[in-house]
Amino acid sequence: MHQIKTFNAIAPEGMQRLEKEKYDINENDHPEGIILRSKKLQTSEIADSVLAIARAGTGVNNIPVESCTERGIVVFNTPGANANAVKELVLMSLLMSVRPVVSGINWVQQLTGSDISEQAEAHKKQFAGHELEGKKLGVIGLGSIGAMVANDAYRLGMEVMGYDPYVSVDTAWSISRRVQRAQDISEIFTTCDFITVHVPLQEKTHHLIGKKEIAMMKNSAHLLNFARAEIVDHSAVLEAINEDELAGFTTDFADENLLHHDRITVLPHLGASTAEAETNSAKMAVRTMKQFIETGIIKRSVNFPAVEMAFHSPYRITVINRNVPNMLGQISAIIADSEINIDNMINRGREDYAYTLVDIDESDEDKIANVVEKLRETEDIIRVRVIKKEEVPY
Ligand SMILES: NC(=O)c1ccc[n+]([C@@H]2O[C@H](COP(=O)([O-])OP(=O)(O)OC[C@H]3O[C@@H](n4cnc5c(N)ncnc54)[C@H](O)[C@@H]3O)[C@@H](O)[C@H]2O)c1
Numbered sequence: 001m002h003q004i005k006t007f008n009a010i011a012p013e014g015m016q017r018l019e020k021e022k023y024d025i026n027e028n029d030h031p032e033g034i035i036l037r038s039k040k041l042q043t044s045e046i047a048d049s050v051l052a053i054a055r056a057g058t059g060v061n062n063i064p065v066e067s068c069t070e071r072g073i074v075v076f077n078t079p080g081a082n083a084n085a086v087k088e089l090v091l092m093s094l095l096m097s098v099r100p101v102v103s104g105i106n107w108v109q110q111l112t113g114s115d116i117s118e119q120a121e122a123h124k125k126q127f128a129g130h131e132l133e134g135k136k137l138g139v140i141g142l143g144s145i146g147a148m149v150a151n152d153a154y155r156l157g158m159e160v161m162g163y164d165p166y167v168s169v170d171t172a173w174s175i176s177r178r179v180q181r182a183q184d185i186s187e188i189f190t191t192c193d194f195i196t197v198h199v200p201l202q203e204k205t206h207h208l209i210g211k212k213e214i215a216m217m218k219n220s221a222h223l224l225n226f227a228r229a230e231i232v233d234h235s236a237v238l239e240a241i242n243e244d245e246l247a248g249f250t251t252d253f254a255d256e257n258l259l260h261h262d263r264i265t266v267l268p269h270l271g272a273s274t275a276e277a278e279t280n281s282a283k284m285a286v287r288t289m290k291q292f293i294e295t296g297i298i299k300r301s302v303n304f305p306a307v308e309m310a311f312h313s314p315y316r317i318t319v320i321n322r323n324v325p326n327m328l329g330q331i332s333a334i335i336a337d338s339e340i341n342i343d344n345m346i347n348r349g350r351e352d353y354a355y356t357l358v359d360i361d362e363s364d365e366d367k368i369a370n371v372v373e374k375l376r377e378t379e380d381i382i383r384v385r386v387i388k389k390e391e392v393p394y
């Protein structure tokens with residue numbers, strides 16, 4: 001039986017793909033795979049049994065990716081699976097930033113008497129707002145979410161400018177040619193009425209928007225953050241709003257310092273909280289994890305290369321090693337010296353690490369165990385696994 005541990009609520013539509021006959025869920029603390037959402041793994045011990053961690057979501061800043069890589073633990077995420085949910089919440093927040101609908105809804109609820117309709121008509125002007133059409137939106141980060149926000153904001157009649165120096169070719173193709181490209185991030189800060197940020201939290205994006213950047217913005221600008229709390233310096237935002245140097249801030253990340261301010265909207269990390277996004281993310285995370293456990297295939301990993309090979313032999317050996325010269329030579333020599341025939345082999349490197357799948361025409365488990373022992377003793381080899389071909393191949 002394969003052991004899987006989960007943290008947070010992972011949608012059942014995904015979890016039910018792990019067949020009861022093959023998978024135990026949360027049965028012990030020595031899992032092969034961990035599937036999680038926002039649980040912070042930095043403060044938990046990750047057992048040596050763990051081969052892979054799948055984030056049902058995009059951001060992997062809650063996983064110690066670097067130490068996982070060093071230990072040969074493959075980390076997966078589910079790119080794009082929840083992007084539409086976040087996009088819709090961003091569009092709703094943009095609309096809410098110009099139309100005081102929540103205040104209007106709350107106000108009408110407390111009306112009394114038989115002339116509510118007349119009272120509403122008489123006093124509605126206090127809830128008048130503005131329109132998004134014709135205003136300029138700046139989108140920082142044109143990945144799965146940013147690209148969708150940019151395209152749909154354009155369809156709402158906004159002028160849109162995007163900034164992403166690392167945009168992928170696929171995403172670039174999906175962005176309307178009417179979305180202007182900023183050459184420098186300061187073009188966004190100085191010219192936009194609304195600015196929304198959709199970049200991953202990394203060392204270089206920590207406080208990407210701070211005092212200096214806010215000072216460049218129009219006093220009438222509204223800033224939105226649905227990426228990660230740490231990307232925006234909250235104390236700089238508060239100061240600017242209190243000094244009327246920024247009109248408003250919407251964030252998906254709760255912070256006690258931001259509460260009870262009429263120009264700040266704080267949401268409880270709801271970006272990906274739709275049934276559809278949770279299902280999509282769980283299904284993708286489970287599919288990737290299951291495929292890795294059962295075949296060694298890596299797809300959508302954030303720390304190891306994508307490696308795929310049809311599995312037709314009785315056994316497959318998988319090797320994670322440091323990406324140094326002659327590793328492939330050593331791996332094949334050890335297997336050949338044990339008089340095992342290699343059916344098929346694939347190797348891919350990614351930065352300092354590499355991953356190899358070797359399909360062998362051998363079923364003698366003692367012989368295979370002997371090879372695995374030799375591989376494990378080899379310098380620069382981090383992890384070796386043997387997988388027996390199951391009935392239903394991918
Ligand atoms: N609020 C939520 O519930 C929620 C849900 C999903 C994702 N997120 C957050 O949003 C982030 C983006 O999600 P995504 O699915 O669009 O990811 P993505 O990987 O598809 O896109 C991220 C984009 O940011 C760009 N980028 C990286 N550094 C940049 C920089 N310094 N300046 C400009 N662009 C930069 C990348 O090139 C990429 O195109 C995630 O990393 C996650 O932290 C939040």
Ligand SMILES: O=C(O)CC[C@@H](O)C(=O)O
Pocket residue numbers: 037038056057058059060082269271272273
């Ligand atoms: O799991 C969630 O609810 C949030 C996920 C989101 O922050 C992400 O990075 O994909």
